[in-house]
Amino acid sequence: MFQRLREDINSVFARDPAARNFLEVLTNYPGLHALLLHRLAHWLWQRQLKWLARTLSTFSRWLTGIEIHPGARIGRRFFIDHGMGVVIGETAEVGDDVTLYQGVTLGGTSWHKGKRHPTLEDGVIVGAGAKILGPFTVGAGAKVGSNAVVTKEVPAGATVVGIPGKIVKRADPDAAEALEVDPERREAMRRKFGFDAYGVSEDMPDPVARSIQAMLDHMHAVDERIERMCGTLRKLDASYREGKLPELRDEDFADILSDVDACCGPTSSGAGSEHDRDQGGPDRPRGNG
Incomplete structure (x- = not known):
């Protein structure tokens, strides 16, 4: 028991440069408090004392702002940094050396019983505000960016960002x-x-x-x-025009511009002016008037 507690506290020192001493971590880190209370609630849950386990998890939520269902399975050296707003569902599974930041949700997308929450393998890091939803696996060493919404399996070592979550693949070479x-x-x-x-x-x-x-x-x-x-x-070819495009001639578009004149009124192009001259000049009235 005390060995696991020492492991959990050392994991805080390893991942939070703001941690200064053993007493400060033990008394002022809500992520550690939530983890310790969850271990007790999970022990009660496994022994079918489910009401008592849920009551303890509710007390933990009031105390820390972190909601971990007592049925969730959490590995060693789990670290929740800051922690406010973290939600971990009943069938979620978390491996060793996993890090979650504030506002993370390990949730489900179904109301059916059975496995409906994600599995995080060893060494996963989930950024603040990220949502991982569904009964799939996030591979070992993967990283989920802040505010990402992940609904599909993530391979080991990948980085996922965006909404919906997209796997970032770095080309090699650039x-x-x-x-x-x-x-x-x-x-x-x-x-x-x-x-x-x-x-x-x-x-x-x-x-x-x-x-x-x-x-x-x-x-x-x-x-x-x-x-x-x-x-x-x-x-x-010396006669090749250097960087110049062929010019457009008005006579090439005379028929088109005549149709435009008949439909929409006179145009201002050269071809339109020639058409006006053929019809009696630009000042000649059009229509029935």
Whole structure:
């Protein structure tokens, strides 16, 4: 018993730099209080003293702001940092060395009895406000970003962010390096399109931001290739127009503009003016009047 208590307190020192001494952790950490009371409530629950177990868990919620159902199974060195608003459902299973921050919910999506809450394997870290909902497994060493909503299984070691939760996969090498993108031109293209990756750091990237960045990198690579092709064409054919597009002539659109004039009134283009001259001048009245 005392060995488990020492383990739990040492886990606080290992994961919270604000912890200063043994007495402070034992008396002022609600996450530790909730864990100790849950261990007692779970012991009562397993011995079919369920009313007493639920009463103890309710008292723990009043005391700490953390609600852990006495039926939940929690491993060793479990740490809840700050803890207010944490909810852990009846059939949830939590492995060793798991860390939860405030506002985390390990909930269910069904009213049917049986397994309906998630399983967190060893070493999982869940950020503040995240919701993990359903009877699936979050693999060992996975990380769930703050405020993410996860409703599907998460493989070991993955990072999940966003609503709904998306697995972040880091390309190796970086997409820009694979496309030989000049970092300065990449940044110029970002500014041109007004894209700043939502201010997300590389430590916790947004999958949508990364997708947009990959599209910009691809556009940059295509632009580079078109420039090379144009340079080659200029060498092969001196008459090749350097960076100029063919001009649009009014006579090519005379018929279309005539139809537009008949339907919507005179246009201001050259072809429209020529059409007006054919009909008797731009000042000639139209319609039945």
